[in-house]
Amino acid sequence: MRKLSRTLQTAAIIAVAFNGMAMGGAAFGADGTAALLKVKEFRYLDKEMDRISLEKTGAPDGTRDGHLRLLIDAGEGTEIKSITMKTADGQGTDTGHGIWASWKEPSDIGKYLLAVEHDGKTINDTFKESLGQFKGVNQFDLYASDNNSMKEGEYYYLEIETSAGLVKSEVTPFADAATSYAPVLIREFSWADLNQDKIGSAAFGEDGSKDGHFKLKLAFAQKTKVLAVILRPTDQDGKEVSAGIWRTNRAGVGWLLGLVQGDKIINPEFNKDETAPVGSFRGTVSLDLYATNNGSIKNGQNYVIEVETQFGTVKSTPIEFGKQGSIYTDTTVFPFKTISLKLNSKEAAVDEKNFKLDVPPFSLDSRTMVPLRFISEAFGAKVEWDKKNGRITIAKDSSKIELVINKKQAVVDGKTVNLDSPAIVRNNVTLVPVRFVSESLNMTVFFDEGEIYVTDAKQQ
Template sequence: MKGLRKTITTAAIGVLAVNSLVMGGFVSGAEIVPGSLQVKEFRYLDKELDRISLEKTGEPDGTRDGHLSLLIDAGEGTEIKSIVLKTADRGGTDTGHGIWTTWKEPSDIGKYLLAVEHDGKTLNKTFKETLGSFKGVNQFDLYASDNNSMKDGEYYYLEITTSAGVIKSDVTPFADADTSYAPVLIREFSWTDLTQDKIGSAAFGEDGSTDGHFKLKLAFAQKTKVLSVILRPTDEDGKAVSAGIWRTNRAGVGWLLGLVQGNKIINTEFNKDVTAPVGNFRGSVTLDLYATNNGSIKNGQHYVIEVETQFGTVISQPVEFGNKESIHTDSTVFPFKTISLKLNAKEAAVDEKQVKLDVAPFSFEGRTMVPLRFVSEAFGAKVDWDKKASKVTIAKDGSKIELVINRKQAVVNGAAVQLDAPAITRNNVTLVPVRFVSESLQMKVFFDEGEIFITDAKEQ
C-alpha cells in the first residue's frame, strides 16, 4: 500500500550520514563556495504529514507538507543564514512554481515558509534571519506546505546562504513515499449505513440529515499518537474528488468526522487547538465513524480513510458506498520492530515489552547519545567488544561497523566514516550518536517531544 507521509523529525532512509552520497540529484556540478559547507545529500522524501502552514510551524492547514532531507558538512564552522527551496525542471532550470524560504523581507510576496528541523528541534517557527552556526556533518529535515506544486513531475533545488556565500544544490525529484513507518495497520474499513442522524457539520448532535456511517478497525504495534483521521471521497482508483472532506481536526476546510469507540464519543466537536491529537491508542481498536451528509454520501461514491500518526500516515484502499462486496481488509503481520527511549530516562521499550537501561540516553556535544548494545541487539545485530583496543564491532545482515571509543571516526563495511560525535562510555556502557547507529543498520529515527523512536520498518 502506498503510504502518504505534528512534531516529528525523521532521519532519511538508509545510510545517509554513513556514505555521504549525493543520491537525490540529477544535475551534477552543484555550486560550492570554497571554504564553506558542502551539500552531501539533498532529496525529496515524502508527503505524509500536515504540520505547518504557508507561514508558520505548528499550524496544520489541511494540506500535506513536502518533506525533504538535507545532509551537509559544515567543516570547522559555518553560519547558515537562510535556505531557499525552489522548483526546477529535470535539467535544473527554474520553473517558478513555488519558493519556500527560511527568511524573507516583509515586502516579499509569494514566498512561503521552509521549516527546518535539526535533531528534533525546529530552528525557525516562522521566518527567521539566521538558522545558526554549525560544525561538521549535520542532517536537517525540511518541510514545505504544499502550494499545489508538490506532485509528480516537479523537481526542486536549494540555495543555501552562508557566512561565506551561496551554495546551490543539485535537483531532486518529487517522491511520494511507497512505504509508511506508522506502526498501525488498517485491519478493516467499510461502509455501514446511511440511516442515522448523530452528527452535524462541526459537533455531535442531530442536524436533520442522515449521516454516513463507516466502520474502522485498527491494529497498533505500540502505543501510538493519532494526530487525525480523515475521510476523503475518491474515484475508484483512490484519486481525490471534489465532493467534500471530513476530518477530526479543523485544519483547512471540511466537516467533522466523529469517532465513537464502543459507547464513548472520542471527539464531540472540533477542538479549538487544531494541533491537538485525537488520542493515544494501542493494540486492537474498533471505531464507528460518522460523517454528516453534505449530499455526496451516496451509493456508488468511493471513500478512503487516512490515519495520521506521529510517525506517518496510512491509507486504506477505496471502498464503494452501498456495495456489500466493497470492503478494505488487511491481515498483514507487523513486519517490523520498534524501540522507544526517552532523553535522561532509563525506561525504554522494545515494541510493547518494557526494558530498564543501565544508562539513559542524553545529549552530548549537541548530539543525542544512545546505548549501542541495547539498540543493536534489539534489532538482531551482534555486538563484540575488544577491551584491549577499546573497539566495538557490530554485525548485521552482512554489514559490519567498527568503532573505537573517543575517536570521531568509524569503519563501515571497510570504509572510513567521520562521526559528528565520538563513541563514549558511561558506567561501562558504550553510547553513540543515535543517527549513526540507526542509519548504519538501515533503520529510521523519529524524535517527538523528548522521546526517541527507532524502527526497522520497511513497508506496510
C-alpha cells in the first residue's frame, strides 16, 4: 500500500527554496544572457489524479495525469507567456515522446495541454496565450494527461517563455509517488459475496446478474473530499488486467461502483458532472461496495481498491475473491499532522480537533496570510516574541526562523532571505505568508477552493 507521507499528489519544498539557491540550474534567455526568471525547482511528483484531458481541465479522461511541481523566482516581475514540457533522456537530449504546452497556435499539431495551477487555482482551463505577470517566488503545480509516456524511464524538462527571454529547466525523471499525503487510511478491504442484485452498469437497480459485493472501511484524519473510489481487477502482484473497471464516477469509463453507507446509497448513478466528488468524510467510515458482474467478478480473481482525494490517492494490495481469509488490513497510526484553514474564516482544525482563530487567514497582495503562532505551535514549534524589537523567533527540531514585524527580510537557519510580504500584526495577532513559514519549517501547503491545508508529512 502507499503509506501516507507524500502526494497528487509530492515532496515538501524546504527552506532552501527561499534562500536564492537555484535547484534546477541557471536560467538563460534566448540570447544566452541571464533572464529575470530563475527555475529554483522542477520535479515530477506523482501520477495519482485524473483532472484533465489532452485539451481541457476539469475533464477527466479515465487516465491518471502526470503531476509536476515548478518553483520559480520571477524577481521584480516578469510575464510568463507559456510553459512547454518535453520528453528527454537522462542527459537532456530530446526523445520526442510527447509535448505538453500551456499555449499552442491553432495550426500546431501534436501538442497536449499542460495545465498550470497557482495557489490552488487553475490559470489555463485550456490553451492560453499568456499565463500572466508574476513577481518574486511562486510555486506552480503542472498537470499533463498521460499519452502513454508517463512511465518509468522517461525524463521531462520545461521551456518557459517569458517577457525577458526563454528559460529552460534541467530534466526530472518520472517518479510516481510510492506514498501519499492523503489523510486517509484503508483500514479494511475485503470481498463479501456474489449473492445480491442491487446495481446495474450505470445506476442502482436490479439487472439480472449477481453483483460483486465488497466491504471497505476507511479512516480519515480530517474532513477530506473523496473524488473517486475505483475497483480494479489485477493479478496476484497487483498488475492491472483487462477484465474491466468499476468506479464511482467518470461515466463512460467502466461500470458504476456503488457505495452504500448503512442504509444510505451515496452515489445512486453516474453523476452528469464528471468532476463532482463522491462526498466529504471524516473519522471512520464503513462502506458496502457493489459492482455489477460483467462476467469477470468470480472466485480466484484479484482486486485492488483505490481512494482518490484532493491530496492524492491511496491504494490497497490485491485481495482474492472467494478465498477464505483474503482481506487487506492496515492498522497504521497516522504518521503526520494536518491543519485545515479557510480564507476569511475563523474556523480551523488540527486533524480531527476544531479550533476558533482570533484572526482569520486572508489574502494580502496575492499572498495568503495566516496566524503565525497557531500554525507553528500546532506542529510543535516554539514561538518567542521580543516585543521591544518586534522580533519573532520560531524553532522546531533543527530549523530556526527569525522575523521582524513589517520587515521584508527574515533569517532562516542563519541565512538572510527576502519575503514577498512581511510579517504583520492585526488585532494583536502576528500573521505571516503561509507558504514561507510552513515550508521554512519543512511543511507542505495545499490550496483547494479557498481551503488551506498544511501538513508536516515528510518525504520518505
